[in-house]
Structure formats: structure tokens, C-alpha cells
Amino acid sequence: MTVRIRLSRGGSKKHPYYRVVAADQRAPRDGRYIEKLGAYNPQLPQDHQDRLVLDVEKVKAWLSKGAQPTERLQKLFANLGLCEAPKIKAQPKKSAPKAKALERIKEKEEKAKAAAEAAAAAAAEATAETPAEA
Secondary structure, rough: OOEEEEEEEEEEEEEEEEEEEEEOOOOOOOOOOEEEEEEEEOOOOOOOOOOEOOHHHHHHHHHHHOEOOOHHHHHHHHOOOHHHHOOOOOOHHHHHHOOOHHHHHHHHHHHHHHHHHHHHHHHHHHHHHHHHHH
16 A cells, blocks of 8 residues: 555635645545645745644654655655655656747847847947047
8 A cells, every 4th residue: 555645625616725644545635544644725825834734743754654745745845854855857848849939949049149240240340440530
């Protein structure tokens, strides 16, 4: 039986409130859980003390037994120093720009480079002419 530390949703529509629970991986999200470890209210400001309320001793006990936190809870626990922050995954290839978009980006860069060179050349000419006139 794999144990996960995860969020179990409560609250009403558009007003979420979560319980932090230790549950069997196979149990439904809002279903049966082994132990309640705390609460999380995402609607409160980030610096509010009641945004994340945890029984830290229970969380440490479950982590030492091998329970795996979800990615969201791993981020929250990392802020408290209970575990390491999750590794940021690379951007998937699916969302990377396609060929035409890459061509447009190259063209923009080339135009910007040419404009910068022209401006630099004009500035050099202006400085070269100014001392000759004086």
C-alpha cells in the first residue's frame, strides 16, 4: 500500500478549502483517508498564518515512514523546510514554438540587429563629423 500526503477538497463552489491528509494512493481524492494532518486555505493571502495549518510532528512521521507528498504539498513543505523543493521539469516539446514561429523570431532578431548596427554607424559618423566641423 503506497501512502500519499495530499489535499482533500472541501468548501463550496469557487471557495475551495483543503484538508491535508495521508491517504492510500488508490483512494479517491475526497474519499477515505488514514489520518488528517492539517488544513490549507488557498484563498487567504500568502503571508497569513492560517493559510497552511499543519501538525508538523505527524507530517514528519509520515515522511519518515515513506509517504510521498504531491507536488503542490512538496512546494508548501519546502517553504517550511520539511522536504526538498520539487525539481522544475523542462518545457515539453509539444508547447515549443513550431517552424514558422521560429522563422518569425529569427527575422525579428535579424531586423533588430541590422537596426542596431545602422544606429551605431550613424552615431559613429556623427561623432566623426563633429570634431572636423569644430
